Amino acid sequence: MINLQNTSETINHLLRTFRLLQKVGRKHPEVRKHEILFYQLLEKYFTRILNAREEGNFIATHTTFMPGEILYAMDIVPMQTEWTSWILALFTKRGTDFISEGRRLGLTNEVCSAQRGIAGAFSLGTLPRPDAVIWSNLICNNIAKNGELIMEINRCPGFFLDHPLGDSAAERNYLRGEIEDMIHFLEEQTGRKMDWDHLSDSVAGTMKQIEISRQICELRKAVPSPFHPQEFMEMLTVTYLFQGQPEATEYLEMLYEDLSLSVSEGRGAVSPERFRVMSIFLSPIYRAPFLEKFSQEHGMVSVAEPIFTQWEEGKLDPTRPLDSLVQKLYMLPERSLYSPVGERTLKKIVDCAKEYKADGAIAYADVACQHTCALIKLFKDVLNDIDVPLLILDCDLVDQTVTSEEDMREKLEQFLELLEDR
Amino acid sequence: MDTEFITMKPAPTADLTSQALDRFREVNGLFPETSHILEHKRQGKKVLGWLCTYVPEEIMHAAGVLPIRITGYSHEIKPDEGNAYLYVNNCSFSRSCLQLGLRGGYDFLDGIAGGSTCDCARRLMDLWHHYIATSFYHMITVPQKYSSKAHELYYEQITQFTQHLSEFTGIEITDASLSHSIQIYNESRELLRKLYDLRKANNPPITGSEIIEISNAGFRMPKETFNEYLKNLLTNIDTSRHAYSNSRARLMLTGSILGNHEFVESIEQLGGLVVTDDLCTSTRHWYDMIEVNQDESPLRAISRRYLNNFPCARMIPHDERLKRIRDLAQGFRVDGAISQIVHNCTPYTHELSFVTKMLEAQGIPVLSLDVEYGTASSGQIQTRVQAFLEMLEGKRR
Numbered sequence: 001m002i003n004l005q006n007t008s009e010t011i012n013h014l015l016r017t018f019r020l021l022q023k024v025g026r027k028h029p030e031v032r033k034h035e036i037l038f039y040q041l042l043e044k045y046f047t048r049i050l051n052a053r054e055e056g057n058f059i060a061t062h063t064t065f066m067p068g069e070i071l072y073a074m075d076i077v078p079m080q081t082e083w084t085s086w087i088l089a090l091f092t093k094r095g096t097d098f099i100s101e102g103r104r105l106g107l108t109n110e111v112c113s114a115q116r117g118i119a120g121a122f123s124l125g126t127l128p129r130p131d132a133v134i135w136s137n138l139i140c141n142n143i144a145k146n147g148e149l150i151m152e153i154n155r156c157p158g159f160f161l162d163h164p165l166g167d168s169a170a171e172r173n174y175l176r177g178e179i180e181d182m183i184h185f186l187e188e189q190t191g192r193k194m195d196w197d198h199l200s201d202s203v204a205g206t207m208k209q210i211e212i213s214r215q216i217c218e219l220r221k222a223v224p225s226p227f228h229p230q231e232f233m234e235m236l237t238v239t240y241l242f243q244g245q246p247e248a249t250e251y252l253e254m255l256y257e258d259l260s261l262s263v264s265e266g267r268g269a270v271s272p273e274r275f276r277v278m279s280i281f282l283s284p285i286y287r288a289p290f291l292e293k294f295s296q297e298h299g300m301v302s303v304a305e306p307i308f309t310q311w312e313e314g315k316l317d318p319t320r321p322l323d324s325l326v327q328k329l330y331m332l333p334e335r336s337l338y339s340p341v342g343e344r345t346l347k348k349i350v351d352c353a354k355e356y357k358a359d360g361a362i363a364y365a366d367v368a369c370q371h372t373c374a375l376i377k378l379f380k381d382v383l384n385d386i387d388v389p390l391l392i393l394d395c396d397l398v399d400q401t402v403t404s405e406e407d408m409r410e411k412l413e414q415f416l417e418l419l420e421d422r
Numbered sequence: 423m424d425t426e427f428i429t430m431k432p433a434p435t436a437d438l439t440s441q442a443l444d445r446f447r448e449v450n451g452l453f454p455e456t457s458h459i460l461e462h463k464r465q466g467k468k469v470l471g472w473l474c475t476y477v478p479e480e481i482m483h484a485a486g487v488l489p490i491r492i493t494g495y496s497h498e499i500k501p502d503e504g505n506a507y508l509y510v511n512n513c514s515f516s517r518s519c520l521q522l523g524l525r526g527g528y529d530f531l532d533g534i535a536g537g538s539t540c541d542c543a544r545r546l547m548d549l550w551h552h553y554i555a556t557s558f559y560h561m562i563t564v565p566q567k568y569s570s571k572a573h574e575l576y577y578e579q580i581t582q583f584t585q586h587l588s589e590f591t592g593i594e595i596t597d598a599s600l601s602h603s604i605q606i607y608n609e610s611r612e613l614l615r616k617l618y619d620l621r622k623a624n625n626p627p628i629t630g631s632e633i634i635e636i637s638n639a640g641f642r643m644p645k646e647t648f649n650e651y652l653k654n655l656l657t658n659i660d661t662s663r664h665a666y667s668n669s670r671a672r673l674m675l676t677g678s679i680l681g682n683h684e685f686v687e688s689i690e691q692l693g694g695l696v697v698t699d700d701l702c703t704s705t706r707h708w709y710d711m712i713e714v715n716q717d718e719s720p721l722r723a724i725s726r727r728y729l730n731n732f733p734c735a736r737m738i739p740h741d742e743r744l745k746r747i748r749d750l751a752q753g754f755r756v757d758g759a760i761s762q763i764v765h766n767c768t769p770y771t772h773e774l775s776f777v778t779k780m781l782e783a784q785g786i787p788v789l790s791l792d793v794e795y796g797t798a799s800s801g802q803i804q805t806r807v808q809a810f811l812e813m814l815e816g817k818r819r
Contacts, residue, residue, distance in 0.1 A: 106775025108792075110766050137566055141541045141736070144566065145772035148740060160738045164575060165538035165563040168582075174565070174575040181569070340561055341548045365509070370766065373509035374545035378552060 007128045010092060011050045017091050018043040034254040038234045041251060042087065045241050049084070049128060052077040058190045061130035061150065065138040065332060066161060067179065067325045068243035069202035073195050074186055079130055081150070082114055083240055085121040086285060086398055095286070095398055097124065105149065112368035113399035115142040122153045132189050133158035134182060138329070139338050140371050159185040165339065167330055176326045196321065202244030204318040206328055209239060210311050212252040217309055219259045221356055224268020225276065225303045226259045229283070229291045232305060274299030275419055278358040278388075280307060280349070280379060281365070281372045284395045290405050298416055303356040306348055308333050341375055346382045353388045360419050361390045362412075366397050389422075391415040438658035443632055445651045446639035450496070454527060458643040462488045463530060468558075468591055471528060473519070473536035474543055475702050475734070476564040478724050480607050480712070481584050482535070483645065484599040485591045491641030492534065493681050493703075494518025498796040507549055508542075513766040515679050515795040516542040523554045533558025533590065535583065540736055540769055558590045566738050568730065577725040584721060600720035604712045606645050611708045613652040614640075618705065620661065621697040622754055627663040630675065630696025634683035637704045668693050671757040671814040674786075675699035676747060676777060678735075678767040681796055688799035689760065694811050698754035700747050706732040709746075735769040743773070744780045751786055758814045760807070761790045787813065 021039045025031040052059045060071055061079040071078040089095035101123050102116025103109075121127045133156060135147035144160070151158040161178045164171035183194050216235075220227045235255065242248035262268070279302045283291055295301060304310070312331040316324035329335065336345045353361065361383055363376050380390045393411055396402035449456050462469055470482050471492040482489040495518050503524045504517025522528065533556045536547040544561075551559050562579045565572035588595050618633070620626055636655070640648045670693030675686065680701050690696060699705050709732040714723040733743040751759065759781050763770045778788045789810040791803055 106778070108771055108774075110768060110771045141768040142772075144736075144738065145769055148738065148776070149772070160567060162566045162572065162738075164565070165544070165561065168578075170575060170578040171563055174571055177571045181571075340544070340551075342551065367511055370509075370512050370768065371541040371545055374512050374542070374549070376509060377507045378549065 007125060008050060010088060010126050011046050011128075014046055014088065014091050015043055015050070018046070032258045034231075034251055034258055035234070037251050037254055038238065041238055041242065041247050044247065046084075046087075048077050049079050053128065058132070058192075059128060059130045060132045060134055060186065061127070061154075062133070063135040063138075063143050063147070064240055065329065065334065066134055066136055067329065068241075069199060069206060069321075069325065070179070070183060070186070070194070072243070072245055073199035073202055074183075074190060074192055075195070076186065076190060076192075078241070079127065080241055081118045081135075081146075083237055085118045085127060086114065087237070088121060088126060089117060089398065090286060092126075094121075094126065095400060098126070099399055105153075107149075110368065111146075112140075112142045112366065112397070113402075114397050115146045117398055119146060119149050119153065122150055129154045130156055132156055132186070134161065134186070135159075136161040136163055138163045138332075139334055140369070142368075157185075157189060163329070163338065167339065172326050172330070175329065176322055179322055179325055199321045200318040203316050203321045203324045203328075205244035205246060205249055207316040207318070207324075208249050209244070209252055210316070210328075210331070212249070212256050213239070213309065214311060216252070216256055216259060217304070219256070219263050220303050222263045222268075223276075223357065224266070224271070224273035225301045225356075226262035226267065226269055227302070228269045229295055229302055230288050231255065232279070232302065232309070233283075233285060233288055236308060269301050270295050270299050272299050273301055275416055276301055276303045276357055276359050278303060278353055278356060278361040279305045280361055280363040280376075280390075281369070282308070282397055283362075283364045284397055284400075284403070286398065286400050287395075287405065287408060290408065294409065294412060298413070300412075300416060302362075303358060304352050306333070306352040307336055310348065310352060312336075337371055337375075341378065346378065349379055350382050350386055353383060353386060358388055359422075360415065361388055362415070363390055363392045364397075365392050365394050367394055367402055368396065389415070389418060437660065437663075439627065439655070439660050439663055442651070442655035442658045443635070445654070446636045449639040449643050450635060453642045454490075454530060456642060458647060459488065459490065459530060462644070468532040469530055470558065471531045471534045473534065473547065474539045474564075475707050475731070476537040476539055476728055477535050477562060478580055478583075478728050479645075480600060480603040480724055481580060481587060481595065481721075483603040483606065484595045485587045486593050487532075487587070487591060488644060490531070492519050492523075492528070492536075493638075493641065494522055495796050496638075496682050497684075497798060498682075498794050507553065508545060511766055512545060513542045513678070513764050513768075513795065515681075515764050515767070516546040518795050520546055520549055523550055528554070531556055533560070535560045535562065537562045537564040539564055539734060540767075542766070542768075558587075560586050565729065566736060568737070568742070573726060573729055576729045577722060580725050580728070581721060597720050600724065601714070604714065604720055604724065606649065608711050610640070610645050610649050610652070611711055613649060613656065614708045616656055617652065618698070620659070623661075625664040625667075625669070626695065626697060627659055627661050627665055629665040629687070629690050630673075630699070631683045631687035631690055632665070633696075633699075633704060634680065634686050637707065638681065638683065641703075666690055666693070666695050669695040670811045671695070672697045672755055674747075674751050674754065674756040674759040675701060675704075675762060676759050676788075677701070677762040677774075678764045678770040679703055679795065680762060682798055684798035685762070685793070688804060689807050692804065692807050692811060694758075694760070694807060696760075697756060698750045700732065700743075700750060702734060705750070706734070735773040740773060740776060744776060747777060748780060748784060751781060751784060756786060757818070758810060759786055759788045760810070761788055762793050763790070764795045765792055787817070 018039045025036040098117035098120035101120030107116045137144035473492045479489045501517040504521040712727040
């Protein structure tokens with residue numbers, strides 16, 4: 001294990017790794033442009049965090065589904081809790097340390113390991129101390145309830161953004177008010193005013209990114225499908241970290257071009273393509289290399305992730321940035337997990353399986369994720385009705401001790417055998 | 423009908439206090455087929471199930487509905503369907519409720535109303551709606567904070583609930599009917615406060631276990647009758663009665679939902695007298711009165727009370743909840759607190775370290791128990807409680 005004592009050492013180690021991966025990528029023509037850009041963007045994101053103090057910038061740490069466009073528009077350095085800490089964990093192999101520290105803070109195993117790890121990363125001083133915490137209940141109790149602990153660890157102020165459950169006019173209005181209050185909070189904390197023109201530009205950027213994401217989804221319907229498993233996590237990372245920013249647009253455009261080329265050449269992510277599967281929930285981030293290798297070996301390709309890549313219908317209007325951010329939060333693919341799960345979500349799952357010609361589906365059942373696991377039976381039943389088998393793969397998003405690679409391999413191979421026999 | 427649900431039968435008792443308590447026990451023993459529910463159904467009236475204390479009962483009452491709290495089995499179960507439908511990582515309360523529903527335990531319900539209080543409750547409602555058909559289903563968005571905007575949203579939400587319920591029952595819910603319901607429910611709160619205050623005595627005449635039995639009955643019968651039972655108990659209770667003469671320590675119970683009074687009884691049999699709690703099946707359910715201000719609609723008052731009531735661990739910030747727990751601990755002069763958290767109850771798990779720190783700063787040690795919903799006790803729990811009581815006794819010496 002790398003012995004990294006403090007924040008700057010840790011981030012510098014990370015930056016060196018990102019630079020090395022770009023360098024290696026450039027030397028290998030088979031590495032596609034967007035893959036190199038991915039590491040370039042990570043370098044940029046973490047460099048900004050590293051230099052924030054020296055440059056007198058304000059750092060706001062925030063949970064995944066906060067409208068990051070606001071932070072960029074106020075020239076605040078965003079530090080997204082989930083992705084920042086778990087990229088750190090992945091590249092420094094300190095995930096277990098983070099989780100153990102979270103346990104020491106009183107977060108038992110019932111709290112998802114991702115949130116335990118975030119609290120642990122802050123407590124160990126691996127992440128820089130933020131100037132403020134902004135967090136929300138989108139998408140679960142664990143995210144909502146961790147905010148006060150992160151505030152306490154960092155001894156900094158915070159703002160909790162409350163998402164209503166439904167999508168009535170009153171609830172949308174409430175959410176708008178919450179966003180306004182959050183802006184006021186940030187203005188008070190930073191002494192800066194919101195740059196509304198910048199926010200409008202960011203909203204326009206987000207709309208552009210949603211449109212490209214939709215086009216990418218369309219490309220993935222092709223047979224063979226061009227999208228690699230690792231690209232899913234990379235795409236999520238970039239769009240989560242650079243919401244509405246030109247960096248995310250550039251990445252998505254590049255990814256789209258690379259995928260378009262593959263489709264026009266009839267080139268799939270795996271060759272030959274034997275099994276088209278739909279992924280439900282998130283696969284363990286530390287098993288991404290394994291899943292890539294397994295997919296290549298077995299001709300398995302993930303064609304869709306309905307809960308993470310399929311945006312709901314709708315448009316954003318940059319001239320009305322606040323309303324658009326509300327609209328965006330209701331269009332988020334992941335929001336289908338927060339709203340009451342009924343016919344609409346079930347239809348989305350079924351339609352996706354049909355449109356993407358899925359042979360089967362894999363539910364990554366994160367052992368500590370209640371709100372996703374509780375849907376597995378519902379999803380299994382509706383997929384069963386259209387004769388699409390569902391594999392339930394117990395795992396943990398970030399805790400490597402829960403499922404071994406061998407165990408995953410065995411279950412996946414059994415599932416593919418089942419698909420082959422049909 | 424799942425016979426597993428029927429558990430406790432009232433034991434024959436003699437003194438007036440015990441006789442008064444037996445009336446509550448009878449309701450619990452017969453639930454769900456209580457004479458009250460059967461009679462209500464026989465009259466062609468509706469019975470609705472409610473889930474979580476953020477669903478205002480007064481509104482259902484004003485619509486002529488008998489509101490019944492959705493609970494799981496009153497004992498620990500093997501959650502076969504619960505696990506299959508909700509997955510093992512959901513709290514055993516939600517799995518127990520769903521299993522009971524799937525097995526027909528709630529077939530008498532005409533509908534269900536819930537709030538967006540926690541992940542497990544939300545999913546329980548989702549699956550209930552999908553797999554257990556009821557003609558009425560309503561989900562209330564419950565804001566997770568107390569701002570004026572949050573109050574406005576919650577008021578709008580319960581206004582919608584009121585309208586939906588009126589349409590469903592065909593009964594107009596008026597200010598007058600709501601005021602009448604508030605009066606009945608407030609009376610219940612006053613009576614419960616009188617009863618709970620008896621536990622401030624050095625030797626309380628009522629045990630924590632008996633309190634849970636009373637509370638449980640209150641969720642399963644018309645409030646008017648419950649109030650009569652409470653009045654009867656308060657009139658007949660022998661205040662010189664020592665609930666437990668061998669009390670070794672005064673305890674507070676904190677944590678998530680608790681349904682089985684036998685769990686409390688097992689603590690009390692070891693000498694730990696449970697004198698107060700912050701449970702949603704007990705104190706937290708009834709604690710705040712509904713106060714209707716001049717020129718204010720009763721619905722507005724209901725709305726304010728329900729969102730401001732003694733908070734669940736879901737609410738943010740947690741300062742108000744911590745303050746109220748501290749006040750209870752001081753008011754009831756507790757020596758120690760037992761935190762019982764239903765396994766996989768995430769909001770309470772997150773809050774535990776804050777509660778522990780706050781109580782320990784007051785000189786009140788905390789024993790933390792991870793339990794399954796419905797559990798009566800276990801050897802391990804008994805050993806830990808025993809050791810905790812010894813520690814408290816040692817501290818006093």
